Amino acid sequence: MNGSYAPAEREAHGGAGDAAMAVSETSQAVLSVAGVTKAIGNRKIVDGLTFDIYRGEVVGLLGPNGAGKTTTIRMIVGLIEMTSGDVFVQGHSIKKDFVNAIRYIGGIIENPEFYPYMSGYDNLRQYQRMAEGVSIGRIMEVVKLVGLQDAIHKKVRAYSLGMRQRLGIAQALLHSPSILILDEPTNGLDPAGIREMRDYLKKIAKEEGISILVSSHLLSEMELMCSRVVVIQEGKLLTERLIGDHSADNAKEQQVMISLRVNDVGLAQQTAQLHQGIQVLETQPDNGTVTVQLPEEDIPSLIDSLSAARVRVYRVEECKSSLEDEFLKWTGGNRIA
């Protein structure tokens, strides 16, 4: 999948061009998954999946085991045929224009294979020689991007799993792809390795302006690594969310926790209940808190009413639910990991 990347093409797609090019780069999706379906026998493993990825985004493809993540990724990179739909990479159809589409993808779908008795550098050099249009100078650029400078002349057999994974990413980056596609890259890594992987992927997206699609069933991982998640279940798109944006279900509705004197909790609850459109979700008399859900613009009038009732408000905090809370809600309690 790591095809050549001629300088002229790189200029046209890589970002240094004029203002008009910059506008089209930000508005055109780097990757478009357009109604992709994979049927095996009577069963649709992936069912009409549609989503886009834009320049510089780190997007998580999230779903429980068996949701269809690997199948989706294998179709995106052309490893298996899709039953219907299409995938466009920088506007090139993976079905009709495979060679031009695939050259913009760098990917690790299965564990990357390296010669263990050779150094990381020599493995990359071997690869660079075969890849058309990749300069020798690019090797150290990608090595720096994945933080392997100190170990690059050591034999690969001495590398930890995390280092091998990062060497795999370096290899996938050699031909300067527009999008990096990684299937469960943190699988098998220890917590330190996971953290490193996460930090390097974010850095690569930022410094290279590259988009990254990464699959995982680990919610907590995706929350820390991605700017957006595409959630699938049973092959279908369940939801797409910006990380930190849990507002789509209740436009402008907020959950806030109000801190009060312990003695005022009952009065605050009654006062809040008198307001139309405010729902009291929880009272904690021992902690002196009342949690309510209300439209954001009603917060000042609630505070006014509480003051009028001689309830002193010490703090109003937004209650943020984690992606995991949200996911459990979307899937009706189907836990991912």
Ligand SMILES: Nc1ncnc2c1ncn2[C@@H]1O[C@H](COP(=O)(O)OP(=O)(O)OP(=O)(O)O)[C@@H](O)[C@H]1O
């Ligand atoms: N070649 C195949 N023939 C039949 N069923 C298949 C085939 N490939 C995948 N499946 C089934 O399709 C479903 C989706 O599999 P897939 O590997 O894409 O899911 P996944 O989300 O990547 O899961 P995991 O996290 O477990 O890897 C699973 O139920 C799997 O058993």
